[in-house]
Amino acid sequence: MEGNPQAEVTRIPEGAEGWNGETLTEQGATFSHTFEVEGTYDYYCIPHKSLEMVGRVVVGEPSGLDGNPPDGAVPDEQATVDAGAVSFDEFQSG
Numbered sequence: 067m068e069g070n071p072q073a074e075v076t077r078i079p080e081g082a083e084g085w086n087g088e089t090l091t092e093q094g095a096t097f098s099h100t101f102e103v104e105g106t107y108d109y110y111c112i113p114h115k116s117l118e119m120v121g122r123v124v125v126g127e128p129s130g131l132d133g134n135p136p137d138g139a140v141p142d143e144q145a146t147v148d149a150g151a152v153s154f155d156e157f158q159s160g
């Protein structure tokens with residue numbers, strides 16, 4: 067897949083490929099992506115990027131990403147690993 071022309075910065079591991087899920091319109095719909103390269107991936111929802119709908123996935127060992135992407139705040143890499151999963155509500159209250 068080619069890079070995302072809307073991305074201000076690309077924060078995925080070196081050698082990893084970007085991805086783009088289709089727009090899900092039905093309640094309960096799902097999308098899956100298999101991460102092939104270890105490291106930290108910061109991503110966002112294209113239509114809601116301006117509302118800071120962003121997220122972070124850590125696969126295996128963190129990449130050492132520092133700070134937040136320009137689109138919004140994401141949980142610390144180690145906190146993400148320690149928690150196993152961090153929901154938006156947990157992140158907001160934590």
Ligand SMILES: [Cu+2]
Binds near residue numbers: 112114115119
């Ligand atoms: Cu969204």
